[in-house]
Amino acid sequence: MLHRSKYKVLSEGIIECLIRVCGISAVVFVFAIFLFVFWQGKGLIFSGEFEFWKFLTTKEWYPASESNPRYGVSALIAGTVSVTVLAMVIAVPFGLGVALFISEFCSPKLKETLKIVIELLAAIPSVVWGFIGLTIMNQLIMKLFGAPIGLTVLNGAIILALMSVPIIVSIGEDALQAVPDSYREAGIGLGVTRWQMVYKVLLPAAKNGLLAAVLLGVGRAIGETMAVLMATGHAVHIPFNAEFPYLHGLDSVRTLTATIAAELGETARDSSHYQVLFIIGILLFTITFVVNLTADLIVKGVKGK
Amino acid sequence: MTLAMVVPLLLIVGFLLYKAWPALSIDFVFELPKNGMREGGIWPAFLGTLYLVLISLVIAAPIGVMAAIYLNEYAKENWFTRIINLAVINLAGVPSIVHALFGLGAFVLFAGLGRSVLAASLTLAVMTLPVIIASTKEALSAVPMSFRQASWNMGVSRWQTIRGIVMPNSVSGILTGIILQVSRAAGETAPIMFTGVVFYKAVDKGDLLAYGLLDQCMALAMHLYTISTQVPGVPDAVPFATAVILLGVVLLVNALSIVLRIYIRTHRKW
Numbered sequence: 001m002l003h004r005s006k007y008k009v010l011s012e013g014i015i016e017c018l019i020r021v022c023g024i025s026a027v028v029f030v031f032a033i034f035l036f037v038f039w040q041g042k043g044l045i046f047s048g049e050f051e052f053w054k055f056l057t058t059k060e061w062y063p064a065s066e067s068n069p070r071y072g073v074s075a076l077i078a079g080t081v082s083v084t085v086l087a088m089v090i091a092v093p094f095g096l097g098v099a100l101f102i103s104e105f106c107s108p109k110l111k112e113t114l115k116i117v118i119e120l121l122a123a124i125p126s127v128v129w130g131f132i133g134l135t136i137m138n139q140l141i142m143k144l145f146g147a148p149i150g151l152t153v154l155n156g157a158i159i160l161a162l163m164s165v166p167i168i169v170s171i172g173e174d175a176l177q178a179v180p181d182s183y184r185e186a187g188i189g190l191g192v193t194r195w196q197m198v199y200k201v202l203l204p205a206a207k208n209g210l211l212a213a214v215l216l217g218v219g220r221a222i223g224e225t226m227a228v229l230m231a232t233g234h235a236v237h238i239p240f241n242a243e244f245p246y247l248h249g250l251d252s253v254r255t256l257t258a259t260i261a262a263e264l265g266e267t268a269r270d271s272s273h274y275q276v277l278f279i280i281g282i283l284l285f286t287i288t289f290v291v292n293l294t295a296d297l298i299v300k301g302v303k304g305k
Numbered sequence: 306m307t308l309a310m311v312v313p314l315l316l317i318v319g320f321l322l323y324k325a326w327p328a329l330s331i332d333f334v335f336e337l338p339k340n341g342m343r344e345g346g347i348w349p350a351f352l353g354t355l356y357l358v359l360i361s362l363v364i365a366a367p368i369g370v371m372a373a374i375y376l377n378e379y380a381k382e383n384w385f386t387r388i389i390n391l392a393v394i395n396l397a398g399v400p401s402i403v404h405a406l407f408g409l410g411a412f413v414l415f416a417g418l419g420r421s422v423l424a425a426s427l428t429l430a431v432m433t434l435p436v437i438i439a440s441t442k443e444a445l446s447a448v449p450m451s452f453r454q455a456s457w458n459m460g461v462s463r464w465q466t467i468r469g470i471v472m473p474n475s476v477s478g479i480l481t482g483i484i485l486q487v488s489r490a491a492g493e494t495a496p497i498m499f500t501g502v503v504f505y506k507a508v509d510k511g512d513l514l515a516y517g518l519l520d521q522c523m524a525l526a527m528h529l530y531t532i533s534t535q536v537p538g539v540p541d542a543v544p545f546a547t548a549v550i551l552l553g554v555v556l557l558v559n560a561l562s563i564v565l566r567i568y569i570r571t572h573r574k575w
Contacts, residue, residue, distance in 0.1 A: 023375025125492025
């Protein structure tokens with residue numbers, strides 16, 4: 001039996017204790033985030049004059065009005081939804097296409113290069129994306145579509161698409177890599193073409209992982225702040241209506257995230273306007289929580305392996 | 306597909322560089338902003354970003370690395386571990402503006418730090434924690450199980466094994482994650498907007514110790530937002546040059562982590 005000094009045994013105990021405490025830090029922080037954001041917004045929630053249903057469904061957002069402030073976020077939700085949906089329409093085919101290409105069709109060397117490019121694309125800060133939207137994309141959209149202003153749903157969606165492609169590609173590629181090679185061999189043995197392989201073998205086999213990839217992209221798009229704040233034109237407006245094409249890409253909108261970023265600095269602490277911004281924060285936290293949880297459950301299965 | 310990926314990236318960077326060219330110089334980094342931020346350089350913002358990144362790194366790195374050690378070396382396969390893993394994923398998915406609200410509620414108001422470098426760094430640290438946890442975990446799990454078993458069979462304790470065998474064999478992988486944290490923290494804007502970063506703060510030119518822990522500061526990402534949206538009449542080249550420098554810093558740091566990773570892969574001992 002090796003002899004160890006009491007000091008060493010004790011210090012080891014302390015370190016292991018510390019490791020365990022840090023181990024649960026993530027859980028603590030997730031709870032803390034919810035609690036503290038809720039804490040700041042609770043005054044209004046329990047004040048009696050706040051009706052959650054009205055908050056969600058009315059579209060009048062006049063938080064700074066002296067006589068009759070109204071807090072309806074449906075136009076802001078419509079802004080978030082429109083930008084996210086259009087971004088996904090662009091990013092999903094593109095992202096899954098690149099994931100398929102990287103995983104199945106390209107040489108190992110090209111694969112390495114592409115992965116590095118995608119990683120760098122993911123590293124570009126959101127404020128730089130916003131700046132690109134504000135300057136380059138703005139000019140481009142005005143020229144191409146003859147729109148009076150280029151800061152629109154379309155602008156924000158393109159920027160968000162570029163931002164969520166990397167996450168879709170990397171998770172999607174993992175999902176495709178997880179498809180056993182025996183599936184591919186069986187396909188080749190039956191003499192399928194490349195496209196039959198993709199449609200009949202790979203996509204069905206990897207569908208859960210690919211769905212999770214898309215969901216994580218959606219989560220990223222909903223939560224993005226600076227880029228949409230700078231690129232979508234900042235007008236409280238619902239871009240949907242009954243006229244074709246139903247979603248009007250050249251309208252300016254404002255999202256939930258952008259509203260908090262733009263208005264929090266100008267509100268007095270503990271005013272109802274201040275508190276309503278924290279309630280929007282709780283709403284955002286809940287939405288992204290559900291999206292991420294769903295993505296994780298899809299990947300790992302409900303029972304957890 | 307490949308071209309569709311690479312070409313826009315190069316075009317964007319190229320265009321940014323082209324527009325920024327008239328203002329870009331070494332002096333631009335070390336000069337103070339002048340004339341309501343319409344002229345001069347970005348020194349206070351550059352320095353502020355440096356402070357925020359370093360302090361958030363000092364806070365997040367030990368917690369993140371230890372959390373990853375717990376998850377990879379101690380945790381058993383049960384529902385509790387699954388909850389921790391879920392929390393890590395969700396922490397990574399929380400919108401950055403919600404982190405800002407959290408930082409404002411917890412650090413600025415509740416902890417009484419006020420809007421300060423420390424409060425902003427703490428917010429950034431919480432936000433970037435999942436980056437460090439995820440990459441450290443990956444680095445640790447790359448060390449073969451047989452290494453640990455060999456060590457345990459010699460009668461070495463769990464923690465001694467981690468310190469003597471697991472950590473030395475994964476240190477470069479852990480470093481990669483820490484570098485990624487730096488790049489993430491440098492680029493974030495929303496979490497620091499309401500927790501310690503201001504539009505303008507006067508400091509001395511080239512003064513490295515300009516900010517105290519409880520001072521407010523400027524930051525590159527916030528500065529780019531300010532001069533491109535809030536200040537009228539800024540000549541085009543100034544925000545473009547700021548964007549190029551921010552982008553340059555972030556991409557350089559990221560490139561460093563990629564190079565390190567390739568080095569690890571080619572020099573692996575097992």
